[in-house]
Amino acid sequence: MTTTTTTLLDPAVVATLQGVSTATITTVLLKQGLRRVWMRGPKPQRPEQPRTVGRAFTLRFVPAREDLATPASWASPRSTRAAVEAMPAGCVAVIDAMGVTDAGVFGDILCARMAQRGVAALVTDGVVRDLAGVLGTGLPVWSQGTAAPASVAGLTFVNWQEPVGCGGVAVFPNDIVVADGDGVVLIPEALLPxxxxxxxxxxxxxxxxxxxxxxxxxxxxxxxxxxxxxxxxxxxxxx
Known part of the structure; x- marks a missing residue:
């Protein structure tokens, strides 16, 4: 299991980035030579969601395989449930769902636990389920939408805190994520200054x-x- 430690962002950094739009960040990074920093697909699931800033805590799914993608897998030590318990306060959970839109990666119960742990937001190029309950937790969510089936209907969860791809963007643990009404942008640590x-x-x-x-x-x-x-x-x- 990867054990990459997620370090907290300085509150002054968070405050500064909360005043900078994702559109502006893409332009700044374009001038630094980066073009693939805006995640294609994730959209705010509540229109009034505030701009959110945090370090990336990554989760990775692969295509469903019938012997692995089962309801029994939810009790495995390597499960989405275990990943949630490893999330530190202030992080942004970035879920690589490979763009699958017919199986919800997280639902209301997992999002409720994330909210209790102080997770800043959930971002995925897939979808969530139990949307009314998810929104009721207060956890800001950026996704491609919703779907009723559980994740195992189309995906196999494999690991957390390793490099992933989300919406066409390479995301490494501890990268900085900024999300607002225009979508989600990644800032590599080296380009944060x-x-x-x-x-x-x-x-x-x-x-x-x-x-x-x-x-x-x-x-x-x-x-x-x-x-x-x-x-x-x-x-x-x-x-």
Missing amino acids: AVLEHGPEQERQEAWIMEQVQRGATLPGLYPMDAATLARYRAEHGG
Whole structure:
């Protein structure tokens, strides 16, 4: 069993990232050369879910095999139940379900336990089941939707805290995950300083640009800012 330790994010880092949209993060990482950081498929299952930040705690499923994907497997030491009990507070559970949408990876009881343990959110490129109960736990969920059948109807759970693929993105334990209304973005640990440095400033610049647009400004030279516009922005912001 993999025993990768999940380290907590500094509260100041969490606070900063909660003020930076996933759209902005993708742009910052694009400038760093990364294009495959937005997970295709996971969507917020409650429209008003707040932006959520945490380190990735990964879980991996493979295709169902009849001798392994059985209700009896839920009592195995290597099960989703055991994985839930290994999740630390503040983590984001990232579940590789291979995009399967006809078998729910987690339901209300597992999500209730995750909420009790202080897990920040559940993210999967698959689906959940018992949606009303899941939402009732208060656990924020990003998934492709819902399905009534249990996971063993289409998937075999194999392990946790190892590299996975979720929505076309390679996710390693302890990567940083940010999720909001636009979806879910991954920040590699090594590129976190770049996002913390450039993300908040990009948000400030784009808010200023929006103000100019609302006043009737035209886009050429404004978005992106040319040298004269950038100088005006900096003069107004003391930069």
